[in-house]
Amino acid sequence: MEPDTHEQARGAGAVGGPADLDTLGRVAARVRGSIEKVIEGKPEVARLALVVLLAEGHLLIEDVPGVGKTMLSKTLARSIDCSVRRIQFTPDLLPSDVTGVSIFNQDSREFEFRPGGVFANIVVGDEINRASPKTQSALLECMEERQVTVDGSTYHLEAPFMVIATQNPIEMEGTYALPEAQRDRFMARVSMGYPVEAAEIAMLNSHTGSNPLGDLEPVTDAAEIRDLIEVVNDVYVAEPVQRYTVAITTATRRSPELMLGASPRATLHLVRAAKAAAALAGRDYVIPDDVQALAVQVLAHRMLPTVEASMSGRTPEAALRQIVAGVAMPESRRGS
Structure with missing residues (x-):
């Protein structure tokens, strides 16, 4: 992108100015620092969690037990001074435990609404795939429509x-597969993975004496996060970058290895x-590299491989990497 074109892109994006991006960078650094005090050696996981928060999305953390999935979610929640509620998903959890229920008040002779676990800025759903699909589906409306x-009565959820x-891998005992509609509402999926040796040794030093979450103080609040979300909303996306994104998602729908490709919501x-x-990254415009770097985390969990691909051991992640590699990027790396 030439300098004059770049200036036009900045004007089209109408971001509030360098100070806004500077503020976002400072707050993001504080939140990442807070997460990394508790989650050792996972900077990319912390970064993706921040991306999803600022993009007004929802995050699915999938891995085997004991690698810090719940700790990551609780650390991010505690780093922000806002309302937080945790829902422990179990086979006997009811949809009304999630959304709330109307209870008849004997004194007033009227029904009163008792809010469920989703009425918070950050909702930590622990082991979501241990609940029945009916209970999981209670999250569909609130995740998409924020209500x-x-x-018959509608209650709006406060932003952010x-x-x-x-969730544990579906091969684990006592788990249900997430419905396709549920997976599609999660902006990204991340796998924690096992820590490297140095990080695991550091964890032994920091976690065996006390709980690091107990000393964690909020580094920002809900009002500031709402302001930063507005900054992200104003980031400019040039038409070639939009076309590149659509080309990737369209290719997933045509792939012979995938029975279900990416939805328009995924795009x-x-x-x-x-x-x-x-x-x-301090930019008020998107480049194709931003899209390419996030494609697997944002798209792979929504896809279903064909029976043939599954039997041959091909995963949606592998198919998606091949698809992304085969889609031509715009001539300018900045997408102008």
Whole structure:
């Protein structure tokens, strides 16, 4: 992109100015520092969690037990001075435990609404795939529309609103597969993975004497996060970058290895996540590299491989990497 074109892009994006991006960078650094005090050796996981938060998405953390899934979600929640609620998903959890229920008040002779676990800025859903699909589906409306409807009445959820759900691999005993509609509402999925040796030794020093979460103080608040979300919303996405994003998602729908490709919602989530990544990098415009870097985390969990691909051991992640590699990037790396 030539300098004059870049200036036009900045004007089209209408970001509030360098101070806004500077503020976002400072706050993001504080939140990442807070997460890394508790989660050792996982800077990319912390970065993706921030991307999803600033893009107004929801995060799915999937891995085997004991690698810090719940700790990551609780650390991010505690780093922000806002309302936080945790829902422990179990086979006997009811949809009304999630959304809320109307209870008859004997004194007033009227029904009163008792809010469920989703009425918070950050909702930590622990082991979400241990609940029945019926209970999981209670999250569908609130995750997409930021509202809950109970007994014909609609209750709006306060911004920012983010669901951070953890799940064990579906091969684990006592788990249900997440419905496709549920997976599609999560902006990104991340796998914690085992820590490297140095990080695990550091964890032994910091976690065996006391709980590091106990000493964690909020480094920002809900009002500031709302302001930073507005900064991300104003990040400029040039038409070639938009076309590049659509080309990737369209290719997933045509892949012979995938029975279910990316939805239009997935395309939107990928662009929104790329805007947040650009803002975290100090830019008020998205480049194709932002889209490419997030494609696997944002798209792979929504896809279903064909029976043939599954039997041959091909994962959606592997298919997606091949698809992304085969889609031509715009001539200018900045997408102008």
